[in-house]
Amino acid sequence: MLVISSFIILVPPYLLAVAVDEYIPVNNLIGIGILCLVLIGVGITGAIVSYLLKYWTDYIGRVIIKEIRLELFIHVNRFSFGFFDETRTGDIISRIISDSQQVMNFLTNSLINLLRNVVILIGILLIMISWNIYFFLIVLLLFPLIIFNLYLYVKKVTPSNKLTMELNSKLTSAAHNTFGGLQEVKLYAREEYVSDIFNKLNEEYYDAVRISTKYQAFYQPFIPLIVSLSTSLIILFGGLAIINGPFSIGILIATLGYLAMLIKPLSSITSFVGSANSARIATKRIFAILDKIPKISDHAEAIELKNLDGKIEYKNVNFHYKEKNKILSNINLTIKPGEVVAFVGPSGAGKTTLLHLLPRFYDVVDGEICIDDINIKHIKLNSLRKKVGISMQDIFLFDGSIRENIVFGKEDATIEQIRNAARIAQVDEFISSLPDNYDTIIGERGVKLSGGQAQRLTLARVLVTDPKILILDEPTANVDADTDERLINAVKRAMKGRSTLIIAHRLWTIYHADKIVVLRDGNIEAIGTHDDLIQNSSFYQEFFATQFNRNIGNIQKKSDMDLQGTENNRKAI
Structure with missing residues (x-):
């Protein structure tokens, strides 16, 4: 379904090239009408496939996270009192709820979108190779610049994402402590004190998120800029080719359409890297719990107590x-x-x-x-x-x-x-x-x-x-x-x-x-x-x-x- 959904997106520009080169110049209204019907059919098929893909990816992702949360919850319950003496309750709750949610968002949204965009990208490159090798090379030049841009982005955003998750755990712990001891807070009139503590953590969390957002906002626009440069080069070479000799106007128009399509997939790579980075940190935090072996557990030859005297x-x-x-x-x-x-x-x-x-x-x-x-x-x-x-x-x-x-x-x-x-x-x-x-x-x-x-x-x-x-x-x-x-x-x-x-x-x-x-x-x-x-x-x-x-x-x-x-x-x- 992922491949079908991706290739359906590639159909409209290709049909546009056919219409411009073969039907419009000869006033073939029947051909144009058939293409319009085909486009409608492609749109309906795309909608159905997209619905099924979204439904099943969300379903599978939620089943996986449900199992992870359950396994985490059961595993935490196996720990002795010593573990809870050393670990904040809010941190445990954050790992079970928030961190697993980060992983689910990655699996059901970011990862699927990346795979779809990779298929679209491969499809566009294959079409361009078949049309014009120079167009293909121009698009290929995008990737070193994009990879360098992503490298800088990941280097900057990783510490910020890690800090964001740690502060989210502290925020959860602060809220849990306050509401768990609400009677004491009221008794000693310490509402302002606990609010100040929460506000300080909240400000730190806000600053960490703001820094992460700033990096994303700074690096993400470079993708459309790079694509715009490539578009300018293709218009230049395509225009010269049309002026100096026989060259398909339809192919040039379709190529520009495919380049416009690349902006969204390539721009989403930055979001994907941020999401993947957050999911990686969340996964490490989850497995930091799952990999812990309970200090108190059943002996290999442990027995059931039945008739008990009580000595x-x-x-x-x-x-x-x-x-x-x-x-x-x-x-x-x-x-x-x-x-x-x-x-x-x-x-x-x-x-x-x-x-x-x-x-x-x-x-x-x-x-x-x-x-x-x-x-x-x-x-x-x-x-x-x-x-x-x-x-x-x-x-x-x-x-x-x-x-x-x-x-x-x-x-x-x-x-x-x-x-x-x-x-x-x-x-x-x-x-x-x-x-x-x-x-x-x-x-x-x-x-x-x-x-x-x-x-x-x-x-x-x-x-x-x-x-x-x-x-x-x-x-x-x-x-x-x-x-x-x-x-x-x-x-x-x-x-x-x-x-x-x-x-x-x-x-x-x-x-x-x-x-x-x-x-x-x-x-x-x-x-x-x-x-x-x-x-x-x-x-x-x-x-x-x-x-x-x-x-x-x-x-x-x-x-x-x-x-x-x-x-x-x-x-x-």
């Missing part, structure tokens, strides 16, 4: 994000099936990191972590993470219905399972009071819910998967006092029969834990029950007094009273 062991575990900045050192810890273990310690002690190692959000640097005596590196990631339920303080809800958010980890959950999880999380009553119940749309990040409601909803999302191992970062941190008591009891019921690792911020967590792990500067300072630690660990005494506003001298007395209250709560359940 957890940390054996000589060491971890750091950066080599000189050790986060965890020589961690040794055994958690029995069904045991509730609370982790306490100052901010930055490594509590969250220690728990993130269990579902392999990060991999240990040294040592190993085992579940039921199986190294977690020998368990398939999907299988491992389906057995570990996590509810952290930094919650995230998707823009959709309450039902969709609860079943996110278990799509085949029945309505009974959904409601049971919601009841345990003390959120079923609230949901049932809504007009659309579980089909209520909660907005992006759950903006239509209060902090406590969102926290309980994420807890329900964890519980519906019925995990054998629970990781909790104080799930009652964002609820009101009335809900707090009910949710505490609900969480206690949820923990029954499950190995539970919980980062403790509240007294009830400490008192209810089977044992407490005290972390200090990435090391385990002490392990024991609350009473044991109060008696034997001066660091725990000081931490407990500071964290929970207790007087050290009265800790033991107050602890006994709180424990009695906890025991009463347990009996009431």
Whole structure:
């Protein structure tokens, strides 16, 4: 279709030469009429072929880009948390959306136009060789000048195009950060500040695009200028040939028509080079992601976890994000099936990191972590993470219905399972009071819910998967006092029969834990029950007094009273 479409464009000037040389001089109206009908037929055929060519090239290009975007999206999802710690979200989005769009534009527009123009150019050169060798040589002289012009253009525009894409990524990141933290922006009245940041990046992006456009505007007019010089030479030689001897006026007119046709294809070469350059940079950015190998992946002989007891062991575990900045050192810890273990310690002690190692959000640097005596590196990631339920303080809800958010980890959950999880999380009553119940749309990040409601909803999302191992970062941190008591009891019921690792911020967590792990500067300072630690660990005494506003001298007395209250709560359940 590409070749047919190109050759159809070459037909009108050729028919014009026939008309001028053969039919017009002898007043052959029938011949002229036939040529007119042929031209109409050529036009209709050209329109049909152009439609089919455009449709199929766009279709194929969009299918290719759809697959590239999907592959990029799936590949990015395979990366561990470490990749996202080092890569801006806006940059990832820019590569998946904007860069792939650049490649698609090149494939569906620039590349096809170039191929069509090359066929047209070859056709014109072949026609000129058959008509007049001098005309052919004059046209051939165009190419060294055009190639030199393109060389200068590419040399100038490449750095500008690369900068444009990098700034586009930064713009996307700036917008993503601002709208993702809009509450903080409003809270601290920083609208002007974030607008200034965005405006600065926007100005830089504008300048980069302006420079690129300036080069294109400067170099592109040279093509028509060069073609005009060639046209002048052909008129000169053709005119002299007609004056001095028999020479076809029709061929001269048709040749000038073909030269006029060359302006658009040759001028489009500059646009093509710019588009190709942008597509090349975009492709490099895309494959910079696709060529990355996820640091955390399934072992070749990884197995599925089936029947799980819930025994957890940390054996000589060491971890750091950066080599000189050790986060965890020589961690040794055994958690029995069904045991509730609370982790306490100052901010930055490594509590969250220690728990993130269990579902392999990060991999240990040294040592190993085992579940039921199986190294977690020998368990398939999907299988491992389906057995570990996590509810952290930094919650995230998707823009959709309450039902969709609860079943996110278990799509085949029945309505009974959904409601049971919601009841345990003390959120079923609230949901049932809504007009659309579980089909209520909660907005992006759950903006239509209060902090406590969102926290309980994420807890329900964890519980519906019925995990054998629970990781909790104080799930009652964002609820009101009335809900707090009910949710505490609900969480206690949820923990029954499950190995539970919980980062403790509240007294009830400490008192209810089977044992407490005290972390200090990435090391385990002490392990024991609350009473044991109060008696034997001066660091725990000081931490407990500071964290929970207790007087050290009265800790033991107050602890006994709180424990009695906890025991009463347990009996009431």
